[in-house]
Amino acid sequence: MKRSLLPLNGLRVFDAAARHLSFTKAADELHVTPAAVGQQIRTLEEVLGVVLFRRLTRNLELTPEAEAALPALRDGFAEIETAVDRMQSGQGDKVMTIGAPRAVIGKWLSARLAALGADAPEQRFILVPTDDGTDFATANMDLAVRWGALPAEEELSGARVAEEQVIVVAAPAAAANVAAPADLLTLSLIHHPGESWQAWFDGHGLVHKDVDGGLSVVDEGLALDAAASGYGIARVPLTLARDDINARRVVQLFDGIPSDDHFWLVAPPERWRQAKVKAVVTALTA
Template sequence: MKRTHLPLNALRVFDAAARHLSFTKAADELAVTPAAVGQQIRALEDVLGVVLFKRMTRNLELTPEAERGLPALRAGFLQFEEAVRLMQEGQGSNTLTVAAPRDFTAKWLAARLAGYGADKPDLRFVLVSADGAVDFTQANLDLAVIFGAMPAEEELSGTRLTTEAMVVVAAPALAERLKSASDLAAAALVHHPGSDWAGWFAERQASHPQADAGLSVGDAGLAIDAAAAGYGVARVPMTLAASDMASGRVARVFDIEPADEAYWLVAPPPQWRQKKVRALVEFLTA
Protein backbone atom coordinates (compact mmCIF):
# COMPACT_ATOMS: atom_id res chain seq x y z
CA MET A 1 0.00 0.00 0.00
CA LYS A 2 1.34 3.44 -0.93
CA ARG A 3 2.20 5.73 1.96
CA THR A 4 -0.31 8.28 0.71
CA HIS A 5 -3.07 5.71 1.30
CA LEU A 6 -1.96 4.46 4.72
CA PRO A 7 -4.82 4.67 7.26
CA LEU A 8 -2.57 6.10 9.96
CA ASN A 9 -5.28 7.02 12.46
CA ALA A 10 -6.86 3.56 12.24
CA LEU A 11 -3.42 1.96 12.68
CA ARG A 12 -2.90 4.02 15.82
CA VAL A 13 -6.25 2.78 17.15
CA PHE A 14 -5.26 -0.81 16.29
CA ASP A 15 -1.99 -0.42 18.21
CA ALA A 16 -3.85 0.77 21.32
CA ALA A 17 -6.47 -1.99 21.10
CA ALA A 18 -3.75 -4.60 20.62
CA ARG A 19 -1.86 -3.44 23.69
CA HIS A 20 -4.95 -3.53 25.90
CA LEU A 21 -6.82 -6.34 24.12
CA SER A 22 -9.86 -4.25 24.92
CA PHE A 23 -11.79 -1.70 22.87
CA THR A 24 -12.95 -0.03 26.09
CA LYS A 25 -9.44 0.48 27.49
CA ALA A 26 -8.17 1.62 24.10
CA ALA A 27 -11.03 4.14 23.98
CA ASP A 28 -10.01 5.48 27.41
CA GLU A 29 -6.42 5.95 26.22
CA LEU A 30 -7.47 7.69 23.02
CA ALA A 31 -10.25 9.76 24.63
CA VAL A 32 -12.92 8.40 22.29
CA THR A 33 -15.85 6.03 22.72
CA PRO A 34 -15.55 2.21 22.50
CA ALA A 35 -17.94 2.36 19.55
CA ALA A 36 -15.53 4.69 17.73
CA VAL A 37 -12.66 2.28 18.36
CA GLY A 38 -14.73 -0.62 17.03
CA GLN A 39 -15.66 1.39 13.94
CA GLN A 40 -12.01 2.23 13.21
CA ILE A 41 -10.97 -1.42 13.61
CA ARG A 42 -13.73 -2.64 11.28
CA ALA A 43 -12.78 -0.01 8.71
CA LEU A 44 -9.10 -1.02 8.95
CA GLU A 45 -10.01 -4.69 8.51
CA ASP A 46 -12.01 -3.78 5.41
CA VAL A 47 -9.09 -1.81 3.94
CA LEU A 48 -6.53 -4.53 4.69
CA GLY A 49 -8.81 -7.42 3.80
CA VAL A 50 -7.91 -9.34 6.96
CA VAL A 51 -9.43 -9.94 10.38
CA LEU A 52 -7.30 -8.45 13.16
CA PHE A 53 -9.13 -9.54 16.30
CA LYS A 54 -11.02 -12.59 17.40
CA ARG A 55 -14.02 -11.27 19.32
CA MET A 56 -14.30 -13.54 22.37
CA THR A 57 -17.06 -13.45 24.99
CA ARG A 58 -15.15 -11.30 27.47
CA ASN A 59 -12.00 -10.25 25.70
CA LEU A 60 -10.15 -9.96 22.40
CA GLU A 61 -7.43 -12.09 20.85
CA LEU A 62 -5.07 -11.11 18.06
CA THR A 63 -5.28 -13.11 14.87
CA PRO A 64 -2.04 -14.54 13.40
CA GLU A 65 -2.15 -11.82 10.72
CA ALA A 66 -2.29 -9.11 13.38
CA GLU A 67 0.53 -10.69 15.39
CA ARG A 68 2.76 -10.80 12.29
CA GLY A 69 2.23 -7.14 11.48
CA LEU A 70 2.24 -5.64 14.96
CA PRO A 71 6.04 -5.57 15.65
CA ALA A 72 6.77 -3.73 12.38
CA LEU A 73 3.88 -1.32 13.03
CA ARG A 74 5.19 -0.46 16.50
CA ALA A 75 8.71 -0.02 15.13
CA GLY A 76 7.25 2.36 12.57
CA PHE A 77 5.52 4.42 15.23
CA LEU A 78 8.82 4.66 17.13
CA GLN A 79 10.43 5.98 13.94
CA PHE A 80 7.62 8.54 13.60
CA GLU A 81 8.25 9.70 17.17
CA GLU A 82 11.99 10.03 16.50
CA ALA A 83 11.33 11.98 13.30
CA VAL A 84 9.08 14.41 15.17
CA ARG A 85 11.67 14.79 17.93
CA LEU A 86 14.39 15.60 15.41
CA MET A 87 12.19 18.15 13.63
CA GLN A 88 11.33 19.83 16.92
CA GLU A 89 14.87 19.75 18.30
CA GLY A 90 15.80 23.14 16.88
CA GLN A 91 12.60 24.61 18.30
CA GLY A 92 13.06 23.21 21.79
CA SER A 93 11.96 25.20 24.78
CA ASN A 94 15.60 26.10 25.52
CA THR A 95 16.41 27.47 22.06
CA LEU A 96 15.23 30.82 20.72
CA THR A 97 16.03 31.76 17.13
CA VAL A 98 15.64 35.46 16.36
CA ALA A 99 16.28 37.29 13.09
CA ALA A 100 17.09 41.00 13.31
CA PRO A 101 19.00 43.75 11.49
CA ARG A 102 22.69 43.66 12.36
CA ASP A 103 22.78 47.19 13.76
CA PHE A 104 19.72 46.56 15.93
CA THR A 105 21.30 43.40 17.32
CA ALA A 106 24.55 45.17 18.12
CA LYS A 107 23.09 48.37 19.58
CA TRP A 108 19.91 47.17 21.31
CA LEU A 109 19.01 43.51 21.18
CA ALA A 110 22.20 41.73 22.28
CA ALA A 111 22.39 43.48 25.65
CA ARG A 112 18.75 42.69 26.41
CA LEU A 113 19.10 39.06 25.43
CA ALA A 114 22.08 38.85 27.75
CA GLY A 115 19.93 40.23 30.55
CA TYR A 116 17.10 37.85 29.76
CA GLY A 117 19.37 34.82 29.74
CA ALA A 118 21.45 35.77 32.79
CA ASP A 119 19.48 33.50 35.13
CA LYS A 120 18.70 30.84 32.50
CA PRO A 121 21.93 28.86 32.02
CA ASP A 122 20.26 26.28 29.74
CA LEU A 123 18.86 28.89 27.35
CA ARG A 124 20.43 29.10 23.89
CA PHE A 125 20.00 32.00 21.47
CA VAL A 126 20.51 31.72 17.73
CA LEU A 127 20.74 35.17 16.11
CA VAL A 128 20.24 35.50 12.37
CA SER A 129 21.23 38.66 10.49
CA ALA A 130 18.25 39.97 8.54
CA ASP A 131 18.64 43.44 7.09
CA GLY A 132 15.91 42.94 4.53
CA ALA A 133 12.68 40.99 4.26
CA VAL A 134 12.33 37.96 6.53
CA ASP A 135 10.97 34.70 5.14
CA PHE A 136 9.81 32.40 7.92
CA THR A 137 9.35 29.58 5.42
CA GLN A 138 13.08 29.59 4.63
CA ALA A 139 14.41 29.79 8.20
CA ASN A 140 13.50 28.04 11.42
CA LEU A 141 12.73 31.27 13.27
CA ASP A 142 10.85 31.95 16.47
CA LEU A 143 10.73 35.73 16.02
CA ALA A 144 12.02 38.44 13.74
CA VAL A 145 12.66 42.15 14.21
CA ILE A 146 11.91 44.49 11.32
CA PHE A 147 12.13 48.25 10.92
CA GLY A 148 9.39 50.19 9.18
CA ALA A 149 5.64 49.90 9.17
CA MET A 150 3.91 46.80 10.51
CA PRO A 151 3.93 44.32 7.59
CA ALA A 152 0.58 43.80 5.93
CA GLU A 153 1.12 40.10 5.18
CA GLU A 154 -1.79 38.05 6.51
CA GLU A 155 0.55 35.26 7.59
CA LEU A 156 2.39 37.55 10.05
CA SER A 157 1.34 39.27 13.23
CA GLY A 158 3.43 41.54 15.39
CA THR A 159 3.83 43.94 18.24
CA ARG A 160 5.58 47.30 18.30
CA LEU A 161 8.92 47.07 20.05
CA THR A 162 9.84 50.77 20.10
CA THR A 163 8.31 54.19 19.55
CA GLU A 164 10.85 55.50 17.11
CA ALA A 165 12.46 58.89 16.54
CA MET A 166 15.44 60.07 14.51
CA VAL A 167 18.37 61.90 16.06
CA VAL A 168 21.53 63.57 14.76
CA VAL A 169 24.61 62.58 16.76
CA ALA A 170 28.28 63.42 16.78
CA ALA A 171 31.30 63.03 19.00
CA PRO A 172 30.75 65.25 22.09
CA ALA A 173 33.45 67.77 21.18
CA LEU A 174 31.97 68.28 17.71
CA ALA A 175 28.38 68.33 18.96
CA GLU A 176 29.15 71.33 21.20
CA ARG A 177 30.04 73.43 18.14
CA LEU A 178 26.89 72.61 16.17
CA LYS A 179 23.97 74.90 16.98
CA SER A 180 22.10 75.16 13.66
CA ALA A 181 21.74 73.39 10.34
CA SER A 182 24.14 75.86 8.75
CA ASP A 183 26.84 74.83 11.21
CA LEU A 184 26.85 71.38 9.60
CA ALA A 185 28.55 72.89 6.54
CA ALA A 186 31.86 72.48 8.34
CA ALA A 187 31.17 68.86 9.37
CA ALA A 188 31.36 65.68 7.33
CA LEU A 189 28.13 63.72 6.88
CA VAL A 190 27.94 60.03 7.64
CA HIS A 191 25.55 58.29 5.23
CA HIS A 192 23.71 54.99 5.61
CA PRO A 193 20.60 53.59 3.84
CA GLY A 194 18.18 55.32 6.23
CA SER A 195 19.96 58.61 6.88
CA ASP A 196 18.04 60.74 4.32
CA TRP A 197 20.25 63.78 4.73
CA ALA A 198 18.73 65.35 1.60
CA GLY A 199 15.26 65.33 3.16
CA TRP A 200 16.61 66.64 6.46
CA PHE A 201 18.25 69.67 4.83
CA ALA A 202 15.23 70.31 2.57
CA GLU A 203 12.88 70.50 5.57
CA ARG A 204 15.11 73.19 7.08
CA GLN A 205 15.61 75.06 3.82
CA ALA A 206 19.32 74.52 4.18
CA SER A 207 22.03 72.66 2.30
CA HIS A 208 25.46 71.16 2.72
CA PRO A 209 28.29 72.11 0.37
CA GLN A 210 29.36 68.48 0.09
CA ALA A 211 26.08 66.66 0.70
CA ASP A 212 27.08 63.67 -1.43
CA ALA A 213 30.57 63.42 0.06
CA GLY A 214 31.55 62.17 3.50
CA LEU A 215 31.45 58.56 4.62
CA SER A 216 28.96 55.91 3.49
CA VAL A 217 28.43 52.86 5.69
CA GLY A 218 26.16 49.83 5.57
CA ASP A 219 23.85 50.53 8.49
CA ALA A 220 22.96 52.95 11.26
CA GLY A 221 25.05 51.11 13.85
CA LEU A 222 28.21 51.68 11.81
CA ALA A 223 27.16 55.31 11.32
CA ILE A 224 27.00 55.79 15.10
CA ASP A 225 30.44 54.24 15.51
CA ALA A 226 31.86 56.51 12.81
CA ALA A 227 30.38 59.57 14.52
CA ALA A 228 31.78 58.44 17.88
CA ALA A 229 35.21 58.12 16.25
CA GLY A 230 35.01 61.77 15.23
CA TYR A 231 34.38 61.34 11.53
CA GLY A 232 31.34 63.60 11.40
CA VAL A 233 27.60 63.67 12.11
CA ALA A 234 25.17 60.78 11.70
CA ARG A 235 21.37 60.77 11.51
CA VAL A 236 20.09 57.53 13.04
CA PRO A 237 17.16 55.94 14.90
CA MET A 238 17.09 57.04 18.52
CA THR A 239 16.69 53.42 19.67
CA LEU A 240 20.10 52.56 18.26
CA ALA A 241 21.86 55.67 19.54
CA ALA A 242 20.44 55.65 23.08
CA SER A 243 23.11 53.51 24.76
CA ASP A 244 25.98 55.36 23.10
CA MET A 245 24.42 58.69 24.11
CA ALA A 246 24.01 57.48 27.67
CA SER A 247 27.64 56.38 27.84
CA GLY A 248 28.91 59.65 26.35
CA ARG A 249 30.36 58.13 23.17
CA VAL A 250 28.15 60.45 21.13
CA ALA A 251 26.01 63.47 21.92
CA ARG A 252 22.72 64.64 20.45
CA VAL A 253 22.77 67.52 17.99
CA PHE A 254 19.49 69.47 17.55
CA ASP A 255 16.05 68.26 18.56
CA ILE A 256 14.85 64.66 18.35
CA GLU A 257 12.52 64.11 15.36
CA PRO A 258 9.49 61.79 15.72
CA ALA A 259 9.38 59.08 13.07
CA ASP A 260 6.49 57.16 11.51
CA GLU A 261 8.50 53.95 11.33
CA ALA A 262 9.37 51.71 14.25
CA TYR A 263 10.96 48.41 15.19
CA TRP A 264 8.48 45.52 15.29
CA LEU A 265 8.58 41.97 16.61
CA VAL A 266 6.86 39.77 14.02
CA ALA A 267 6.11 36.08 13.56
CA PRO A 268 3.43 33.82 12.09
CA PRO A 269 0.47 33.47 14.50
CA PRO A 270 1.35 29.89 15.62
CA GLN A 271 4.70 31.12 16.95
CA TRP A 272 3.00 33.50 19.38
CA ARG A 273 1.36 30.55 21.14
CA GLN A 274 4.72 29.15 22.22
CA LYS A 275 5.45 29.75 25.90
CA LYS A 276 9.11 30.58 25.23
CA VAL A 277 8.15 33.20 22.62
CA ARG A 278 5.54 34.83 24.85
CA ALA A 279 8.03 35.05 27.72
CA LEU A 280 10.71 36.70 25.59
CA VAL A 281 8.26 39.15 24.02
CA GLU A 282 6.96 40.12 27.46
CA PHE A 283 10.54 40.82 28.60
CA LEU A 284 11.51 42.84 25.53
CA THR A 285 8.36 44.98 25.55
CA ALA A 286 8.24 45.62 29.31
Protein backbone atom coordinates in the same frame (compact mmCIF):
# COMPACT_ATOMS: atom_id res chain seq x y z
CA MET B 1 -0.67 0.67 0.16
CA LYS B 2 -0.39 4.38 -0.77
CA ARG B 3 0.46 6.75 2.06
CA SER B 4 -2.76 8.69 1.50
CA LEU B 5 -4.80 5.52 2.08
CA LEU B 6 -3.08 4.31 5.23
CA PRO B 7 -5.70 3.65 7.97
CA LEU B 8 -3.68 5.42 10.68
CA ASN B 9 -6.41 5.47 13.30
CA GLY B 10 -7.07 1.77 12.88
CA LEU B 11 -3.35 1.03 13.10
CA ARG B 12 -3.15 3.04 16.32
CA VAL B 13 -6.00 0.98 17.80
CA PHE B 14 -4.31 -2.22 16.62
CA ASP B 15 -1.07 -1.20 18.35
CA ALA B 16 -2.89 -0.63 21.65
CA ALA B 17 -4.81 -3.92 21.40
CA ALA B 18 -1.62 -5.80 20.52
CA ARG B 19 0.17 -4.43 23.56
CA HIS B 20 -2.60 -5.41 25.94
CA LEU B 21 -3.94 -8.43 24.03
CA SER B 22 -7.28 -7.15 25.23
CA PHE B 23 -9.91 -4.95 23.56
CA THR B 24 -11.12 -3.83 27.00
CA LYS B 25 -7.69 -2.64 28.18
CA ALA B 26 -7.03 -1.02 24.81
CA ALA B 27 -10.35 0.79 25.11
CA ASP B 28 -9.37 2.10 28.56
CA GLU B 29 -6.09 3.46 27.15
CA LEU B 30 -7.80 5.10 24.18
CA HIS B 31 -10.81 6.35 26.18
CA VAL B 32 -13.34 4.60 23.96
CA THR B 33 -15.60 1.58 24.41
CA PRO B 34 -14.47 -2.04 23.84
CA ALA B 35 -17.10 -2.26 21.10
CA ALA B 36 -15.45 0.71 19.30
CA VAL B 37 -12.07 -1.02 19.50
CA GLY B 38 -13.54 -4.22 18.12
CA GLN B 39 -15.15 -2.34 15.24
CA GLN B 40 -11.88 -0.57 14.41
CA ILE B 41 -10.02 -3.89 14.35
CA ARG B 42 -12.65 -5.54 12.12
CA THR B 43 -12.56 -2.59 9.72
CA LEU B 44 -8.75 -2.67 9.65
CA GLU B 45 -8.74 -6.39 8.89
CA GLU B 46 -11.16 -5.81 6.03
CA VAL B 47 -9.09 -2.96 4.59
CA LEU B 48 -5.81 -4.89 4.85
CA GLY B 49 -7.29 -8.24 3.89
CA VAL B 50 -5.59 -10.05 6.76
CA VAL B 51 -6.57 -11.51 10.14
CA LEU B 52 -4.78 -9.71 12.97
CA PHE B 53 -6.06 -11.52 16.05
CA ARG B 54 -7.31 -14.95 16.93
CA ARG B 55 -10.22 -14.53 19.33
CA LEU B 56 -9.75 -17.04 22.13
CA THR B 57 -12.12 -17.72 25.00
CA ARG B 58 -10.57 -15.34 27.51
CA ASN B 59 -8.00 -13.36 25.57
CA LEU B 60 -6.55 -12.49 22.17
CA GLU B 61 -3.62 -13.91 20.28
CA LEU B 62 -1.73 -12.19 17.47
CA THR B 63 -1.49 -13.96 14.16
CA PRO B 64 2.09 -14.52 12.91
CA GLU B 65 1.59 -11.87 10.21
CA ALA B 66 0.43 -9.28 12.74
CA GLU B 67 3.24 -10.09 15.16
CA ALA B 68 5.85 -9.78 12.40
CA ALA B 69 4.53 -6.35 11.39
CA LEU B 70 4.42 -4.83 14.88
CA PRO B 71 8.09 -3.75 15.25
CA ALA B 72 8.06 -1.76 12.00
CA LEU B 73 4.65 -0.27 12.86
CA ARG B 74 5.84 0.88 16.27
CA ASP B 75 9.03 2.31 14.78
CA GLY B 76 6.83 4.24 12.36
CA PHE B 77 4.69 5.67 15.16
CA ALA B 78 7.87 6.67 17.01
CA GLU B 79 9.10 8.53 13.93
CA ILE B 80 5.76 10.31 13.59
CA GLU B 81 5.91 11.36 17.25
CA THR B 82 9.42 12.70 16.73
CA ALA B 83 8.32 14.66 13.66
CA VAL B 84 5.37 16.16 15.53
CA ASP B 85 7.62 17.12 18.47
CA ARG B 86 9.96 18.91 16.08
CA MET B 87 7.10 20.83 14.51
CA GLN B 88 5.74 21.83 17.88
CA SER B 89 9.14 22.80 19.28
CA GLY B 90 9.52 25.38 16.51
CA GLN B 91 6.39 27.21 17.61
CA GLY B 92 6.10 26.22 21.24
CA ASP B 93 5.35 28.59 24.07
CA LYS B 94 9.05 28.78 24.94
CA VAL B 95 10.33 29.40 21.41
CA MET B 96 10.11 32.82 19.72
CA THR B 97 11.23 33.54 16.17
CA ILE B 98 11.82 37.26 15.67
CA GLY B 99 12.79 38.96 12.43
CA ALA B 100 14.66 42.27 12.40
CA PRO B 101 17.24 44.21 10.37
CA ARG B 102 20.81 43.33 11.32
CA ALA B 103 21.42 46.80 12.77
CA VAL B 104 18.41 46.39 15.06
CA ILE B 105 19.54 42.91 16.13
CA GLY B 106 23.05 44.09 16.94
CA LYS B 107 22.32 47.48 18.48
CA TRP B 108 19.03 47.03 20.28
CA LEU B 109 17.26 43.69 20.17
CA SER B 110 19.95 41.21 21.26
CA ALA B 111 20.72 42.97 24.55
CA ARG B 112 17.04 43.18 25.47
CA LEU B 113 16.38 39.55 24.62
CA ALA B 114 19.40 38.61 26.72
CA ALA B 115 17.81 40.39 29.68
CA LEU B 116 14.52 38.57 29.05
CA GLY B 117 16.36 35.27 28.79
CA ALA B 118 18.13 35.87 32.08
CA ASP B 119 14.76 36.19 33.80
CA ALA B 120 13.30 33.20 31.93
CA PRO B 121 16.16 30.81 31.07
CA GLU B 122 13.75 28.30 29.52
CA GLN B 123 12.84 30.86 26.83
CA ARG B 124 14.52 30.34 23.47
CA PHE B 125 14.82 33.03 20.80
CA ILE B 126 15.54 32.55 17.12
CA LEU B 127 16.62 35.73 15.29
CA VAL B 128 16.09 36.09 11.54
CA PRO B 129 17.78 38.96 9.62
CA THR B 130 15.14 40.72 7.52
CA ASP B 131 17.19 43.27 5.59
CA ASP B 132 16.09 41.46 2.43
CA GLY B 133 12.41 41.84 3.27
CA THR B 134 11.82 38.29 4.54
CA ASP B 135 8.11 37.88 5.29
CA PHE B 136 6.29 35.99 8.04
CA ALA B 137 5.25 33.05 5.90
CA THR B 138 8.74 32.49 4.49
CA ALA B 139 10.59 32.57 7.81
CA ASN B 140 7.75 31.33 10.06
CA MET B 141 8.26 34.34 12.33
CA ASP B 142 6.27 35.12 15.46
CA LEU B 143 7.24 38.79 15.56
CA ALA B 144 9.21 41.30 13.50
CA VAL B 145 10.79 44.72 13.93
CA ARG B 146 10.22 47.21 11.12
CA TRP B 147 11.20 50.82 10.58
CA GLY B 148 8.86 53.42 9.14
CA ALA B 149 5.30 54.59 9.57
CA LEU B 150 2.58 52.45 11.12
CA PRO B 151 2.43 49.32 8.95
CA ALA B 152 -0.44 49.73 6.52
CA GLU B 153 -0.92 46.03 5.77
CA GLU B 154 -4.31 44.88 7.02
CA GLU B 155 -2.84 41.49 7.87
CA LEU B 156 -0.41 42.98 10.44
CA SER B 157 -0.88 44.48 13.89
CA GLY B 158 1.79 46.74 15.37
CA ALA B 159 3.08 48.40 18.52
CA ARG B 160 5.55 51.29 18.45
CA VAL B 161 8.77 50.67 20.32
CA ALA B 162 9.24 54.31 21.39
CA GLU B 163 8.93 57.93 20.28
CA GLU B 164 11.82 58.26 17.88
CA GLN B 165 14.43 60.93 17.33
CA VAL B 166 17.29 61.08 14.84
CA ILE B 167 20.48 62.23 16.53
CA VAL B 168 24.04 63.11 15.61
CA VAL B 169 26.76 61.06 17.33
CA ALA B 170 30.54 61.02 17.42
CA ALA B 171 33.30 59.35 19.40
CA PRO B 172 34.03 61.12 22.70
CA ALA B 173 37.37 62.48 21.44
CA ALA B 174 35.75 64.00 18.36
CA ALA B 175 32.77 65.29 20.31
CA ALA B 176 35.06 67.22 22.65
CA ASN B 177 35.88 69.59 19.79
CA VAL B 178 32.24 70.28 18.83
CA ALA B 179 30.41 73.23 20.37
CA ALA B 180 28.07 74.29 17.56
CA PRO B 181 26.60 72.79 14.36
CA ALA B 182 29.13 74.70 12.27
CA ASP B 183 31.93 72.64 13.87
CA LEU B 184 30.66 69.61 11.95
CA LEU B 185 31.80 71.21 8.69
CA THR B 186 35.34 70.06 9.43
CA LEU B 187 34.49 66.48 10.41
CA SER B 188 34.14 63.44 8.18
CA LEU B 189 30.57 62.38 7.44
CA ILE B 190 29.25 58.85 7.75
CA HIS B 191 26.38 58.00 5.41
CA HIS B 192 23.86 55.18 5.41
CA PRO B 193 20.62 54.65 3.46
CA GLY B 194 17.65 56.63 4.67
CA GLU B 195 19.45 59.60 6.25
CA SER B 196 20.43 62.82 4.47
CA TRP B 197 23.23 65.01 5.70
CA GLN B 198 22.22 67.58 3.09
CA ALA B 199 18.85 68.06 4.80
CA TRP B 200 20.54 68.40 8.19
CA PHE B 201 22.99 71.09 7.06
CA ASP B 202 20.22 72.89 5.14
CA GLY B 203 18.12 72.89 8.31
CA HIS B 204 20.95 74.62 10.17
CA GLY B 205 21.64 77.14 7.40
CA LEU B 206 25.07 75.65 6.67
CA VAL B 207 26.81 74.75 3.42
CA HIS B 208 29.10 71.72 3.49
CA LYS B 209 31.53 71.75 0.57
CA ASP B 210 31.69 67.93 0.40
CA VAL B 211 28.36 66.84 1.83
CA ASP B 212 28.40 63.59 -0.18
CA GLY B 213 31.94 62.72 0.83
CA GLY B 214 33.14 60.59 3.67
CA LEU B 215 32.24 56.99 4.45
CA SER B 216 29.14 55.16 3.21
CA VAL B 217 27.92 52.03 5.03
CA VAL B 218 24.91 49.77 4.56
CA ASP B 219 23.01 50.43 7.80
CA GLU B 220 22.74 52.40 11.02
CA GLY B 221 24.60 49.79 13.05
CA LEU B 222 27.74 50.10 10.96
CA ALA B 223 27.37 53.89 11.00
CA LEU B 224 27.40 53.79 14.82
CA ASP B 225 30.43 51.52 14.87
CA ALA B 226 32.28 53.78 12.44
CA ALA B 227 31.51 56.82 14.57
CA ALA B 228 32.64 55.01 17.72
CA SER B 229 35.91 54.10 16.03
CA GLY B 230 36.61 57.79 15.44
CA TYR B 231 35.96 57.93 11.69
CA GLY B 232 33.55 60.86 11.92
CA ILE B 233 29.94 61.76 12.69
CA ALA B 234 26.79 59.78 12.02
CA ARG B 235 23.02 60.44 12.08
CA VAL B 236 21.11 57.51 13.55
CA PRO B 237 17.89 56.72 15.42
CA LEU B 238 18.20 57.30 19.15
CA THR B 239 16.72 53.86 19.87
CA LEU B 240 19.71 52.17 18.23
CA ALA B 241 22.29 54.57 19.68
CA ARG B 242 21.14 54.56 23.29
CA ASP B 243 23.23 51.61 24.47
CA ASP B 244 26.38 52.96 22.80
CA ILE B 245 25.72 56.35 24.39
CA ASN B 246 25.26 54.79 27.82
CA ALA B 247 28.50 52.86 27.34
CA ARG B 248 30.30 56.09 26.28
CA ARG B 249 31.28 54.60 22.95
CA VAL B 250 29.64 57.60 21.30
CA VAL B 251 28.35 60.98 22.46
CA GLN B 252 25.15 62.67 21.30
CA LEU B 253 25.73 66.08 19.75
CA PHE B 254 22.90 68.63 20.04
CA ASP B 255 19.22 67.89 20.53
CA GLY B 256 17.64 65.16 18.49
CA ILE B 257 15.17 65.82 15.69
CA PRO B 258 11.77 64.13 16.15
CA SER B 259 11.20 61.51 13.47
CA ASP B 260 8.05 60.73 11.53
CA ASP B 261 9.32 57.15 11.31
CA HIS B 262 9.60 54.73 14.21
CA PHE B 263 10.53 51.16 15.01
CA TRP B 264 7.46 48.94 15.17
CA LEU B 265 6.90 45.46 16.53
CA VAL B 266 4.55 43.79 14.05
CA ALA B 267 2.87 40.42 13.68
CA PRO B 268 -0.18 38.89 12.00
CA PRO B 269 -3.28 39.00 14.24
CA GLU B 270 -3.26 35.25 14.91
CA ARG B 271 0.29 35.50 16.32
CA TRP B 272 -0.37 38.80 18.05
CA ARG B 273 -2.95 37.02 20.21
CA GLN B 274 -0.42 34.46 21.47
CA ALA B 275 0.59 34.87 25.11
CA LYS B 276 4.31 34.54 24.31
CA VAL B 277 4.13 37.33 21.71
CA LYS B 278 2.18 39.62 24.03
CA ALA B 279 4.74 39.07 26.80
CA VAL B 280 7.72 39.92 24.59
CA VAL B 281 6.00 42.97 23.07
CA THR B 282 5.18 44.26 26.56
CA ALA B 283 8.79 43.80 27.67
CA LEU B 284 10.27 45.45 24.58
CA THR B 285 7.99 48.48 24.70
CA ALA B 286 8.17 49.05 28.45
